[in-house]
Amino acid sequence: MKILLANPRGFCAGVYMAIDVVDQLLDICDDDEKVFVFHEIVHNRHVVDRFRGRGVTFVESIAEVPDNSIVVFSAHGVSPSVRAEARAKNLTAIDATCPLVTKVHAEAIRFAKRGWQILLIGHRNHQEVVGTRGEAPDAIQVVESPADIPSLVINDPHKLIYLTQTTLSVDDANVMIHALKQAFPHIHEPPTSDICYATTNRQSAVRVIAPEAQLVLVVGSQNSSNSVRLTEIAESDGVPARLVDDATGLDPSWFDGINTVLVTSGASAPEDLVHGVIEALIERFGGDVEQRDVHDERVEFGLPGTLRELMRKRGLDPDSRRIRIDREADTTAWLERKHIPNRTVQVSIRASEK
Numbered sequence: 001m002k003i004l005l006a007n008p009r010g011f012c013a014g015v016y017m018a019i020d021v022v023d024q025l026l027d028i029c030d031d032d033e034k035v036f037v038f039h040e041i042v043h044n045r046h047v048v049d050r051f052r053g054r055g056v057t058f059v060e061s062i063a064e065v066p067d068n069s070i071v072v073f074s075a076h077g078v079s080p081s082v083r084a085e086a087r088a089k090n091l092t093a094i095d096a097t098c099p100l101v102t103k104v105h106a107e108a109i110r111f112a113k114r115g116w117q118i119l120l121i122g123h124r125n126h127q128e129v130v131g132t133r134g135e136a137p138d139a140i141q142v143v144e145s146p147a148d149i150p151s152l153v154i155n156d157p158h159k160l161i162y163l164t165q166t167t168l169s170v171d172d173a174n175v176m177i178h179a180l181k182q183a184f185p186h187i188h189e190p191p192t193s194d195i196c197y198a199t200t201n202r203q204s205a206v207r208v209i210a211p212e213a214q215l216v217l218v219v220g221s222q223n224s225s226n227s228v229r230l231t232e233i234a235e236s237d238g239v240p241a242r243l244v245d246d247a248t249g250l251d252p253s254w255f256d257g258i259n260t261v262l263v264t265s266g267a268s269a270p271e272d273l274v275h276g277v278i279e280a281l282i283e284r285f286g287g288d289v290e291q292r293d294v295h296d297e298r299v300e301f302g303l304p305g306t307l308r309e310l311m312r313k314r315g316l317d318p319d320s321r322r323i324r325i326d327r328e329a330d331t332t333a334w335l336e337r338k339h340i341p342n343r344t345v346q347v348s349i350r351a352s353e354k
Protein backbone atom coordinates (compact mmCIF):
# COMPACT_ATOMS: atom_id res chain seq x y z
CA MET A 1 0.00 0.00 0.00
CA LYS A 2 1.18 3.52 -0.75
CA ILE A 3 0.60 5.92 2.14
CA LEU A 4 0.58 9.59 1.21
CA LEU A 5 1.21 11.71 4.29
CA ALA A 6 -0.03 15.29 4.10
CA ASN A 7 2.17 18.17 5.31
CA PRO A 8 1.08 20.21 7.09
CA ARG A 9 -1.11 18.16 9.37
CA GLY A 10 -1.66 17.96 13.10
CA PHE A 11 -0.84 20.51 15.77
CA CYS A 12 -1.11 24.21 14.88
CA ALA A 13 0.52 27.05 16.81
CA GLY A 14 -2.63 27.63 18.89
CA VAL A 15 -2.83 23.98 19.96
CA TYR A 16 0.89 23.85 20.82
CA MET A 17 0.36 26.93 22.93
CA ALA A 18 -2.80 25.69 24.71
CA ILE A 19 -1.30 22.28 25.51
CA ASP A 20 1.97 23.78 26.67
CA VAL A 21 0.15 26.24 28.94
CA VAL A 22 -1.33 23.30 30.87
CA ASP A 23 2.01 21.45 30.77
CA GLN A 24 3.90 24.44 32.15
CA LEU A 25 1.25 25.03 34.81
CA LEU A 26 1.62 21.44 35.97
CA ASP A 27 5.38 22.10 36.14
CA ILE A 28 5.06 25.19 38.33
CA CYS A 29 2.16 24.18 40.59
CA ASP A 30 2.68 22.58 43.98
CA ASP A 31 1.65 18.94 44.35
CA ASP A 32 -1.43 19.85 46.39
CA GLU A 33 -2.55 22.53 43.91
CA LYS A 34 -5.24 21.41 41.49
CA VAL A 35 -5.41 22.65 37.90
CA PHE A 36 -8.87 23.04 36.36
CA VAL A 37 -9.52 23.52 32.65
CA PHE A 38 -12.75 25.06 31.40
CA HIS A 39 -13.88 22.82 28.50
CA GLU A 40 -11.56 20.43 26.73
CA ILE A 41 -8.25 22.29 26.33
CA VAL A 42 -8.33 21.26 22.63
CA HIS A 43 -10.83 18.99 20.94
CA ASN A 44 -8.92 15.74 21.13
CA ARG A 45 -9.85 12.79 23.31
CA HIS A 46 -6.27 11.60 23.78
CA VAL A 47 -4.91 15.00 24.76
CA VAL A 48 -7.67 15.40 27.34
CA ASP A 49 -7.30 11.86 28.72
CA ARG A 50 -3.53 12.27 29.03
CA PHE A 51 -3.99 15.46 31.08
CA ARG A 52 -6.69 13.77 33.19
CA GLY A 53 -4.15 11.07 33.94
CA ARG A 54 -1.81 13.81 35.26
CA GLY A 55 -4.46 15.15 37.63
CA VAL A 56 -6.08 17.92 35.57
CA THR A 57 -9.83 18.36 36.11
CA PHE A 58 -11.93 19.42 33.13
CA VAL A 59 -15.13 21.31 33.90
CA GLU A 60 -18.03 22.51 31.80
CA SER A 61 -19.04 25.28 34.19
CA ILE A 62 -17.09 27.70 36.37
CA ALA A 63 -19.44 26.80 39.25
CA GLU A 64 -17.60 23.45 39.43
CA VAL A 65 -14.27 25.15 40.22
CA PRO A 66 -13.58 25.76 43.93
CA ASP A 67 -13.00 29.42 44.90
CA ASN A 68 -9.39 30.68 44.74
CA SER A 69 -8.27 27.87 42.39
CA ILE A 70 -6.40 27.97 39.09
CA VAL A 71 -8.47 27.61 35.92
CA VAL A 72 -7.33 27.54 32.31
CA PHE A 73 -9.58 28.80 29.52
CA SER A 74 -9.34 26.49 26.52
CA ALA A 75 -7.97 27.34 23.06
CA HIS A 76 -11.51 28.04 21.79
CA GLY A 77 -11.96 31.14 23.94
CA VAL A 78 -14.67 32.15 26.40
CA SER A 79 -17.26 34.89 26.67
CA PRO A 80 -16.92 37.82 29.09
CA SER A 81 -19.57 36.28 31.36
CA VAL A 82 -17.26 33.30 31.99
CA ARG A 83 -14.38 35.66 32.83
CA ALA A 84 -16.67 37.55 35.22
CA GLU A 85 -17.72 34.31 36.94
CA ALA A 86 -14.05 33.40 37.36
CA ARG A 87 -13.31 36.81 38.89
CA ALA A 88 -16.27 36.50 41.28
CA LYS A 89 -14.79 33.24 42.59
CA ASN A 90 -11.34 34.81 42.87
CA LEU A 91 -9.92 32.26 40.43
CA THR A 92 -6.50 32.64 38.89
CA ALA A 93 -7.57 32.45 35.25
CA ILE A 94 -4.93 31.49 32.70
CA ASP A 95 -6.08 32.28 29.20
CA ALA A 96 -5.00 29.70 26.60
CA THR A 97 -7.31 31.15 23.95
CA CYS A 98 -5.64 30.99 20.54
CA PRO A 99 -4.59 34.52 19.53
CA LEU A 100 -6.35 33.99 16.20
CA VAL A 101 -9.64 33.43 18.06
CA THR A 102 -8.92 36.48 20.21
CA LYS A 103 -8.52 38.47 16.99
CA VAL A 104 -12.12 37.59 16.01
CA HIS A 105 -13.33 38.58 19.51
CA ALA A 106 -11.55 41.92 19.13
CA GLU A 107 -13.21 42.53 15.75
CA ALA A 108 -16.62 41.73 17.22
CA ILE A 109 -16.08 44.14 20.11
CA ARG A 110 -14.78 46.89 17.83
CA PHE A 111 -17.65 46.78 15.36
CA ALA A 112 -20.33 46.33 18.05
CA LYS A 113 -19.02 49.44 19.84
CA ARG A 114 -19.48 51.40 16.61
CA GLY A 115 -23.11 50.33 16.51
CA TRP A 116 -22.69 47.80 13.68
CA GLN A 117 -24.48 44.49 13.43
CA ILE A 118 -22.34 41.37 13.01
CA LEU A 119 -23.26 38.17 11.20
CA LEU A 120 -21.07 35.44 12.65
CA ILE A 121 -20.71 32.51 10.24
CA GLY A 122 -20.15 29.31 12.19
CA HIS A 123 -21.60 26.43 14.14
CA ARG A 124 -23.99 27.86 16.70
CA ASN A 125 -23.08 25.49 19.54
CA HIS A 126 -19.32 25.35 18.96
CA GLN A 127 -17.46 26.75 21.98
CA GLU A 128 -15.60 29.26 19.85
CA VAL A 129 -18.83 30.68 18.43
CA VAL A 130 -20.48 30.75 21.87
CA GLY A 131 -17.46 32.65 23.21
CA THR A 132 -17.31 35.17 20.35
CA ARG A 133 -21.05 35.78 20.42
CA GLY A 134 -20.83 36.43 24.16
CA GLU A 135 -18.66 39.51 23.48
CA ALA A 136 -21.61 41.39 21.99
CA PRO A 137 -24.76 39.24 22.17
CA ASP A 138 -27.09 42.08 21.15
CA ALA A 139 -25.07 42.89 18.03
CA ILE A 140 -24.23 39.37 16.83
CA GLN A 141 -26.46 36.93 14.96
CA VAL A 142 -25.07 33.49 14.12
CA VAL A 143 -25.58 32.15 10.60
CA GLU A 144 -24.93 28.50 9.89
CA SER A 145 -26.34 28.20 6.38
CA PRO A 146 -28.05 30.32 3.70
CA ALA A 147 -31.37 29.02 5.09
CA ASP A 148 -30.82 31.28 8.12
CA ILE A 149 -30.77 34.48 6.04
CA PRO A 150 -34.55 35.16 5.83
CA SER A 151 -34.89 35.19 9.63
CA LEU A 152 -32.10 37.76 10.20
CA VAL A 153 -33.15 41.11 11.65
CA ILE A 154 -31.06 43.86 10.03
CA ASN A 155 -31.42 47.47 11.16
CA ASP A 156 -29.07 49.22 8.73
CA PRO A 157 -27.62 47.15 5.84
CA HIS A 158 -24.79 49.71 5.53
CA LYS A 159 -23.57 48.99 9.07
CA LEU A 160 -23.27 45.27 8.68
CA ILE A 161 -20.19 43.03 8.73
CA TYR A 162 -19.64 39.29 8.67
CA LEU A 163 -17.05 37.45 10.74
CA THR A 164 -16.35 33.71 10.72
CA GLN A 165 -15.39 30.90 13.04
CA THR A 166 -11.68 30.17 12.56
CA THR A 167 -12.03 26.47 11.65
CA LEU A 168 -14.71 26.48 8.95
CA SER A 169 -14.38 24.81 5.60
CA VAL A 170 -13.07 27.51 3.26
CA ASP A 171 -15.47 26.27 0.55
CA ASP A 172 -18.54 26.26 2.82
CA ALA A 173 -17.66 29.69 4.15
CA ASN A 174 -17.40 31.00 0.59
CA VAL A 175 -20.88 29.66 -0.21
CA MET A 176 -22.24 31.40 2.88
CA ILE A 177 -20.39 34.65 2.16
CA HIS A 178 -21.70 34.67 -1.41
CA ALA A 179 -25.27 34.21 -0.13
CA LEU A 180 -24.83 37.03 2.40
CA LYS A 181 -23.46 39.35 -0.30
CA GLN A 182 -26.44 38.59 -2.50
CA ALA A 183 -28.87 39.31 0.34
CA PHE A 184 -26.96 42.35 1.70
CA PRO A 185 -24.85 43.89 -1.09
CA HIS A 186 -23.35 46.48 1.30
CA ILE A 187 -22.14 43.97 3.87
CA HIS A 188 -18.49 44.51 4.90
CA GLU A 189 -15.77 41.89 5.06
CA PRO A 190 -13.52 41.37 8.08
CA PRO A 191 -10.22 43.29 7.79
CA THR A 192 -8.42 39.96 7.20
CA SER A 193 -9.78 36.45 6.80
CA ASP A 194 -10.94 34.94 10.09
CA ILE A 195 -10.40 31.36 8.92
CA CYS A 196 -6.97 30.67 10.34
CA TYR A 197 -3.79 29.73 8.48
CA ALA A 198 -3.76 26.21 9.99
CA THR A 199 -7.29 25.42 8.86
CA THR A 200 -6.62 26.82 5.40
CA ASN A 201 -3.32 24.98 4.95
CA ARG A 202 -4.60 21.59 6.14
CA GLN A 203 -7.63 21.87 3.90
CA SER A 204 -5.65 22.89 0.86
CA ALA A 205 -3.19 20.02 1.38
CA VAL A 206 -6.09 17.55 1.38
CA ARG A 207 -7.64 19.18 -1.67
CA VAL A 208 -4.37 18.89 -3.58
CA ILE A 209 -3.40 15.34 -2.60
CA ALA A 210 -6.75 13.54 -2.12
CA PRO A 211 -7.43 13.01 -5.86
CA GLU A 212 -4.45 10.62 -5.94
CA ALA A 213 -5.87 8.48 -3.14
CA GLN A 214 -8.73 6.02 -2.96
CA LEU A 215 -9.31 6.64 0.74
CA VAL A 216 -8.51 9.51 3.11
CA LEU A 217 -7.88 8.83 6.79
CA VAL A 218 -8.11 11.84 9.09
CA VAL A 219 -6.73 11.35 12.59
CA GLY A 220 -8.80 13.46 14.97
CA SER A 221 -11.75 13.44 17.32
CA GLN A 222 -15.42 13.67 16.35
CA ASN A 223 -15.83 17.01 18.15
CA SER A 224 -12.85 18.57 16.35
CA SER A 225 -14.37 20.98 13.86
CA ASN A 226 -11.28 21.27 11.66
CA SER A 227 -10.83 17.46 11.55
CA VAL A 228 -14.43 16.90 10.45
CA ARG A 229 -13.97 19.57 7.76
CA LEU A 230 -10.99 17.64 6.36
CA THR A 231 -13.15 14.55 5.83
CA GLU A 232 -15.83 16.68 4.16
CA ILE A 233 -13.33 18.24 1.78
CA ALA A 234 -12.04 14.85 0.64
CA GLU A 235 -15.58 13.58 0.19
CA SER A 236 -16.62 16.66 -1.76
CA ASP A 237 -13.85 15.67 -4.21
CA GLY A 238 -15.34 12.18 -4.45
CA VAL A 239 -12.77 10.43 -2.25
CA PRO A 240 -14.21 8.47 0.71
CA ALA A 241 -12.86 9.68 4.04
CA ARG A 242 -12.86 8.34 7.59
CA LEU A 243 -12.20 10.14 10.85
CA VAL A 244 -10.41 8.01 13.45
CA ASP A 245 -9.24 8.87 16.95
CA ASP A 246 -6.35 6.43 16.63
CA ALA A 247 -5.29 3.13 15.03
CA THR A 248 -7.91 1.16 16.99
CA GLY A 249 -10.58 2.93 14.93
CA LEU A 250 -9.38 1.39 11.65
CA ASP A 251 -11.79 -1.12 10.12
CA PRO A 252 -10.12 -3.71 7.82
CA SER A 253 -13.17 -3.70 5.52
CA TRP A 254 -12.38 -0.10 4.49
CA PHE A 255 -9.27 -1.24 2.68
CA ASP A 256 -10.68 -3.83 0.27
CA GLY A 257 -9.25 -2.99 -3.17
CA ILE A 258 -7.45 0.11 -1.83
CA ASN A 259 -3.86 0.72 -2.97
CA THR A 260 -3.29 4.37 -2.02
CA VAL A 261 -4.35 6.07 1.21
CA LEU A 262 -3.90 9.71 2.18
CA VAL A 263 -3.26 10.16 5.91
CA THR A 264 -3.66 13.55 7.56
CA SER A 265 -4.68 14.83 10.98
CA GLY A 266 -6.65 17.67 12.51
CA ALA A 267 -4.98 20.58 14.28
CA SER A 268 -5.54 19.05 17.71
CA ALA A 269 -4.34 15.49 16.98
CA PRO A 270 -0.95 14.44 18.47
CA GLU A 271 1.55 13.11 15.95
CA ASP A 272 2.12 9.84 17.82
CA LEU A 273 -1.46 8.87 16.91
CA VAL A 274 -0.61 9.39 13.23
CA HIS A 275 2.44 7.17 13.72
CA GLY A 276 0.15 4.52 15.22
CA VAL A 277 -2.11 4.61 12.17
CA ILE A 278 0.84 4.35 9.75
CA GLU A 279 2.33 1.47 11.72
CA ALA A 280 -0.98 -0.41 11.71
CA LEU A 281 -1.36 0.04 7.93
CA ILE A 282 2.21 -1.02 7.17
CA GLU A 283 1.97 -4.07 9.44
CA ARG A 284 -1.20 -5.20 7.74
CA PHE A 285 -0.60 -4.24 4.13
CA GLY A 286 3.12 -3.52 3.78
CA GLY A 287 4.12 -0.69 1.44
CA ASP A 288 5.78 2.70 1.80
CA VAL A 289 5.19 6.27 2.88
CA GLU A 290 5.47 9.36 0.72
CA GLN A 291 5.39 12.63 2.64
CA ARG A 292 3.92 15.44 0.56
CA ASP A 293 5.04 18.91 1.67
CA VAL A 294 2.39 21.35 0.49
CA HIS A 295 2.85 24.29 2.90
CA ASP A 296 5.70 25.25 5.19
CA GLU A 297 4.39 26.50 8.55
CA ARG A 298 6.52 28.56 10.89
CA VAL A 299 3.85 30.25 13.04
CA GLU A 300 4.55 30.29 16.78
CA PHE A 301 2.78 32.00 19.66
CA GLY A 302 4.34 33.17 22.92
CA LEU A 303 3.29 32.44 26.48
CA PRO A 304 -0.05 34.08 27.35
CA GLY A 305 0.26 37.22 29.48
CA THR A 306 -1.79 35.65 32.28
CA LEU A 307 0.65 32.73 32.59
CA ARG A 308 3.66 35.06 32.49
CA GLU A 309 2.10 37.05 35.33
CA LEU A 310 1.54 33.91 37.42
CA MET A 311 5.16 32.87 36.81
CA ARG A 312 6.42 36.25 37.99
CA LYS A 313 4.27 36.00 41.14
CA ARG A 314 5.95 32.66 41.81
CA GLY A 315 9.43 34.07 41.38
CA LEU A 316 9.95 32.49 37.94
CA ASP A 317 11.29 34.40 34.97
CA PRO A 318 8.79 33.96 32.10
CA ASP A 319 11.40 35.21 29.60
CA SER A 320 13.42 32.07 30.28
CA ARG A 321 10.50 29.92 29.08
CA ARG A 322 8.85 29.59 25.68
CA ILE A 323 6.08 27.49 24.22
CA ARG A 324 7.65 24.10 23.52
CA ILE A 325 7.18 23.17 19.89
CA ASP A 326 8.05 19.73 18.70
CA ARG A 327 7.34 20.71 15.12
CA GLU A 328 9.28 18.04 13.41
CA ALA A 329 8.03 15.42 16.01
CA ASP A 330 10.29 13.99 13.59
CA THR A 331 8.24 11.65 11.53
CA THR A 332 11.05 11.09 9.03
CA ALA A 333 13.35 9.92 11.82
CA TRP A 334 10.54 7.76 13.22
CA LEU A 335 9.96 6.16 9.80
CA GLU A 336 13.69 5.44 9.53
CA ARG A 337 13.78 3.89 13.00
CA LYS A 338 10.84 1.69 12.06
CA HIS A 339 12.53 0.75 8.76
CA ILE A 340 9.50 1.94 6.82
CA PRO A 341 10.52 2.91 3.25
CA ASN A 342 9.80 6.60 2.78
CA ARG A 343 10.54 9.70 0.77
CA THR A 344 9.51 13.34 0.85
CA VAL A 345 8.14 15.22 -2.14
CA GLN A 346 7.74 19.02 -2.30
CA VAL A 347 4.42 19.96 -3.88
CA SER A 348 3.96 23.28 -5.60
CA ILE A 349 0.37 24.33 -5.94
CA ARG A 350 -1.52 26.78 -8.07
CA ALA A 351 -3.02 29.87 -6.38
CA SER A 352 -6.52 28.51 -7.05
CA GLU A 353 -5.76 25.43 -4.93
CA LYS A 354 -4.56 27.32 -1.83
Ligand code: SF4
Nearest residue numbers: 012014015098166196
Ligand atom coordinates in the same frame (compact mmCIF):
# COMPACT_ATOMS: atom_id res chain seq x y z
S1 SF4 B 1 -7.00 25.81 14.42
FE1 SF4 B 1 -6.42 27.97 14.03
S2 SF4 B 1 -7.70 29.17 15.41
FE2 SF4 B 1 -7.76 27.04 16.15
S3 SF4 B 1 -6.11 26.91 17.63
FE3 SF4 B 1 -5.22 26.32 15.68
S4 SF4 B 1 -4.34 28.23 14.82
FE4 SF4 B 1 -5.77 28.80 16.46
